[in-house]
Amino acid sequence: MTTQQADSATCPVTGARFSADSPEIATDFDVHSPAVADVAYERYAAMRAERPVAHSDLYGGHYVLTRYEDIHDVCRNPGVFSSESVNVPGSIGQDGPMIPIEVDPPDHTTYRQIITPLFSPKRMRAMEDHILEIVTELLDAMEGKEQVDFLNDFAKPLPTRVFLAMMGWPQEHAEQFHEWVDVIVLGVPGASEEEAMEARMGAAMQVYAYFAEMMDERDEQDVPEDDITQILLDGSFGDRDLTQFEILNILFLLLIAGLDTVKGALCHSVIYLAEHADQRHQLAEDPDVIPAAVEELLRYESAVIPARVVKEDVVVGDVQLRAGDKILIPFGAANRDPEVFEEPDEVDFTREPNPHLAFGAGPHRCVGSHLGRLELRIAFEELHRRFPDYRLDPDRPPVRHMSQIKGVASLHLLLGPA
Amino acid sequence: MTDRSRITIDRDFCAGHGRCYTLAPAIFEPDDDGFPVVVAGADDAATEAALDRARRNCPERAVQVADA
Ligand code: HEM
């Protein structure tokens, strides 16, 4: 354990040498800067080597952790490191805490008892044929083409259509969902912090209005169904019903957490595979490798960078943290830590062990991980079976972006052998 | 040979990632919520290896194998 309770009066005992304003640990790492997107892992490596508990003055001030052990400890000690606010800056337009990601135990445990079964391996297996249908339809549309917009023609629609199917909502609304999620997750590229926040609030309000409409329709139709909307409408928290406010906040989070993450993982992986023909062909020739490849590609590009709020004075490494401080825990930094992963910057489908944190750890472990893995597995199986050869379009190189879900803003492919 | 009784899941830490039942399906099975149940021990080299992989890949370090 590198975290320990701190007693500020006995600093030498805690081992704390630095605090927020120590120049030795200062960083200018900006989680929202487009300039960071292509060099994020170099930045993490440099911080890990020089200042594994770094402090930035941006966004009201926050720490950045880069060691696997520190990030793992933080995730597993929710009493000290609260999830009450997981964003930097603090809001992405949500109305009240996002449930369950911004709720701490014990309430978090109760919410998870409702939400975890919605995404159980068993329910996900029942989705498998439907996911395959969607993937097939999207790939059918790519057949015969020489160039494809992989982001807009595959990576965006797949998770959105799966999500709509699980909710029991009309597939035609996919396009509208993309617009909302892009604004909420990314803000408005190039706009000021205030403008971005205003746009986010606007999109979030439209999302809430849409959800409320979908729920009202249920009340009118009164047809009990087995989809997520209905299970939540029938759900209870302890001995009372879930309120509409709670249901809206759960749905809001599922939308934010379930679309861009899968989209990002698809795009990051395809960028890598486009440039590594041997490994790509391996997936085409031996689909049994795909589950391990999914894990390794998730480790290699772990997109989620949540924050935590420190609840009591505590020392991490040799830095004194204070109650109220905010810390960023980039899982991508944890998953490239050479202390845990040999040759962390290499993609090795036979890596063993691979206890990566792409889905987080501890009580907030991604509730959609079984779904995410299933979507990625089916997508990779079918894509590589049907299109074993593709390259990045040299005229339109991929564009990556930062934000607390590191992603891809543009990805054009040329299909067929070079 | 690892008897089933020596294999336990630390419930305080298991978060239901499911790496264990994916890597060692003969030993672990998911319950309805996706948490693992130990259904068998390891009785040959292949299942021993699978058990070891499950133990080492669990991000919560929750798969425990007691000494014989
Ligand atoms: C490859 C795809 C995905 C990745 C990499 C991913 C990653 C993550 C990570 C790292 C967390 C933990 C955040 C934290 O500790 O603060 C998380 C939480 C969460 N994810 Fe995912 N996720 C993915 C797909 C999904 C999907 C498909 C859904 C649902 C439709 C989903 C729903 C959630 C929810 C609801 C939480 C909050 C859990 C809690 O706080 O208890 N995710 N995800």
Ligand code: SF4
């Ligand atoms: S891999 Fe670990 S955390 Fe995940 S279900 Fe198995 S024991 Fe639990």
